[in-house]
Amino acid sequence: MTEPQAFTGGPVVAGPVRSPLSDGDWHRLHPLTPLLRGGIFLLVVIGVIVANLRDRLVFLFLPWFAPDVEIEDWDTGDPIDWIVANNLYFLAGVVVLVVLILLVVLFYLSWRFHTFRITEDDVEVRSGVLFRTQRRAPLDRVQGVNLVRPMIARLLGMAKLEVVGAGTDANVKLEYLSTANAEAVRADILRLASGRRLTDAGPGGAGPTGPRSRAHALSETVSRGITGLIEGDEAPVAEPESVVSIPVGRIILSQVVSMSTVAFIIALIAVAVAASFGIAWVLFAYVPALIGLGALWVRTIFRSLRYSIAPTPDGVRITFGLLTTITEIVPPGRVHAVEVEQPILWRPFGWWKIRINRLSGRSASEGSTDQFTTALPVGTALDVERVLRLLQPTVGEDEWALIVREGISGPTEEDSFTTTPKRAWIIRPLSWRRNGFRLTDDLLLLRRGLIWRKLALVPLARMQSFGLNQGPVDRALRVASVRAHVVSGPVYASVAAVDRDRALELFDDVARAAVHAAVVDRTHRWAEAAAAEADAGAVAAGGSATDAPLQPSPQSEVVPPAGGAASPVPDAASGAQPVPDAASASGARPAPEAPPAPQAPAAPDTPDIPAPPPADGERP
Numbered sequence: 001m002t003e004p005q006a007f008t009g010g011p012v013v014a015g016p017v018r019s020p021l022s023d024g025d026w027h028r029l030h031p032l033t034p035l036l037r038g039g040i041f042l043l044v045v046i047g048v049i050v051a052n053l054r055d056r057l058v059f060l061f062l063p064w065f066a067p068d069v070e071i072e073d074w075d076t077g078d079p080i081d082w083i084v085a086n087n088l089y090f091l092a093g094v095v096v097l098v099v100l101i102l103l104v105v106l107f108y109l110s111w112r113f114h115t116f117r118i119t120e121d122d123v124e125v126r127s128g129v130l131f132r133t134q135r136r137a138p139l140d141r142v143q144g145v146n147l148v149r150p151m152i153a154r155l156l157g158m159a160k161l162e163v164v165g166a167g168t169d170a171n172v173k174l175e176y177l178s179t180a181n182a183e184a185v186r187a188d189i190l191r192l193a194s195g196r197r198l199t200d201a202g203p204g205g206a207g208p209t210g211p212r213s214r215a216h217a218l219s220e221t222v223s224r225g226i227t228g229l230i231e232g233d234e235a236p237v238a239e240p241e242s243v244v245s246i247p248v249g250r251i252i253l254s255q256v257v258s259m260s261t262v263a264f265i266i267a268l269i270a271v272a273v274a275a276s277f278g279i280a281w282v283l284f285a286y287v288p289a290l291i292g293l294g295a296l297w298v299r300t301i302f303r304s305l306r307y308s309i310a311p312t313p314d315g316v317r318i319t320f321g322l323l324t325t326i327t328e329i330v331p332p333g334r335v336h337a338v339e340v341e342q343p344i345l346w347r348p349f350g351w352w353k354i355r356i357n358r359l360s361g362r363s364a365s366e367g368s369t370d371q372f373t374t375a376l377p378v379g380t381a382l383d384v385e386r387v388l389r390l391l392q393p394t395v396g397e398d399e400w401a402l403i404v405r406e407g408i409s410g411p412t413e414e415d416s417f418t419t420t421p422k423r424a425w426i427i428r429p430l431s432w433r434r435n436g437f438r439l440t441d442d443l444l445l446l447r448r449g450l451i452w453r454k455l456a457l458v459p460l461a462r463m464q465s466f467g468l469n470q471g472p473v474d475r476a477l478r479v480a481s482v483r484a485h486v487v488s489g490p491v492y493a494s495v496a497a498v499d500r501d502r503a504l505e506l507f508d509d510v511a512r513a514a515v516h517a518a519v520v521d522r523t524h525r526w527a528e529a530a531a532a533e534a535d536a537g538a539v540a541a542g543g544s545a546t547d548a549p550l551q552p553s554p555q556s557e558v559v560p561p562a563g564g565a566a567s568p569v570p571d572a573a574s575g576a577q578p579v580p581d582a583a584s585a586s587g588a589r590p591a592p593e594a595p596p597a598p599q600a601p602a603a604p605d606t607p608d609i610p611a612p613p614p615a616d617g618e619r620p
Contacts, residue, residue, distance in 0.1 A: 194527035242308030333523025357489030
């Protein structure tokens with residue numbers, strides 16, 4: 001399955017070794033998958049039946065505990081009473097046995113016809129007995145891979161893998177696999193999505209060494225399932241060390257001083273007042289609301305426990321959840337907007353919350369996706385900076401001090417943000433000094449709010465469009481509202497009451513900077529981008545490319561210099577004009593100029609190879 005790479009010099013270096021489930025053949029899921037997907041409901045039904053038949057079961061199997069009960073006293077209209085009264089135990093047992101056999105056959109067929117395979121280009125899943133369904137997720141459209149481990153599945157050493165797509169209801173689920181297999185398959189999917197190619201294991205390795213029969217593949221699947229069942233709880237998984245540690249006390253206290261708790265207390269006072277006046281109907285209206293708020297309060301705490309966030313070669317790894325553990329990896333370039341928020345009740349403690357906009361691949365019918373948009377449930381300013389560095393790794397080191405000092409804690413005396421003019425304070429009477437924007441080489445920063453402090457960070461390469469709005473009051477005060485359009489999510493990137501002339505300048509600056517950022521961006525195939533950089537460094541040093549495929553750029557591509565500030569390189573043949581520097585147009589501090597890198601010798605008669613097509617939702 002290894003693809004030969006055509007290099008002009010140097011040997012071909014093999015990529016990472018693929019797992020046995022990523023060899024391009026069709027495989028089946030864990031044998032206990034039907035039990036977890038539909039058998040749990042069956043067990044609940046059996047439990048309800050047994051609970052309703054408690055008295056009859058006691059009489060049948062433990063008659064000495066009910067000596068005064070006679071069969072004739074039972075209601076003969078009940079089917080169970082009729083079976084007992086007519087002594088039809090054997091027939092009833094045969095019927096129950098036939099039903100169980102039919103259920104086992106249906107479970108086996110559903111498992112037998114539910115298969116998946118992972119190729120070099122996509123992930124495919126086939127399911128269904130009578131009505132067949134086949135879904136395919138292209139790897140170059142993968143937005144992330146989530147690993148969900150419900151409590152019962154964790155006891156059996158199993159996990160559910162969810163490949164996040166770029167469209168609504170586009171996710172592909174592999175439920176269930178053993179925890180070890182799920183981790184291996186996820187690593188393979190992310191490596192393939194990054195642009196790398198996997199190699200088969202050599203002789204004696206874990207990979208396939210020749211053609212296998214269906215019976216052999218089936219026996220391997222059952223063997224893995226039985227082994228996982230015997231081992232019980234999930235084996236410990238090597239996880240990278242988290243850059244943020246959240247104490248349990250902070251999680252509980254942050255929920256206690258949240259607005260949901262305030263709403264809970266107000267509803268509780270209303271119920272008490274209504275009860276004191278004898279208004280009974282109010283109780284029926286508020287009691288369900290109290291139960292719902294209490295459940296939300298507990299669910300939020302449980303969901304924030306065991307939180308960790310750490311960098312990996314394939315993206316940011318976020319783990320959270322006490323009973324149901326969810327581990328998601330967000331690859332580079334899949335974060336479309338970031339927002340740092342501080343409610344007023346958290347201000348005495350110095351706590352902040354980080355949320356992101358990303359393509360979740362879920363439909364509205366699947367419920368809230370808030371758990372997949374919270375990057376930091378509660379943390380200090382230092383925690384916020386650490387998480388932001390993971391989510392936006394392309395930002396220069398000199399920018400972080402300004403982002404933390406002015407964007408989060410600002411405004412300061414030497415504030416570099418363009419804020420609301422004093423003449424328009426009536427539109428934002430409390431926050432007009434804080435309300436403003438700042439444009440850098442990589443980000444558009446939008447700061448607003450005094451009671452609820454918010455800072456939105458929009459990567460220019462992920463921005464879909466940029467708009468200006470102006471109402472009649474704005475026209476009278478010569479101000480306008482600006483908004484960056486990104487994929488849907490909890491982050492609303494907008495700022496109101498900005499000076500009209502500065503808003504028009506920002507419109508032009510953002511248009512040029514966004515086009516420039518989109519041209520140089522290669523984060524949707526992060527392994528190819530890293531290999532190209534290493535390749536360019538090796539060629540510039542006099543060596544040759546040996547471990548990465550060549551990725552020639554278009555003739556008019558804008559190449560960022562070594563100093564970090566992106567500046568265009570015009571092409572004399574095509575007549576392309578250089579794109580002005582966005583930072584200089586917006587008033588941002590320029591980065592120090594770096595010395596020019598040595599030019600690599602051009603290969604003779606090398607044809608131009610077009611760049612790969614952009615992923616959906618990845619480019620403005």
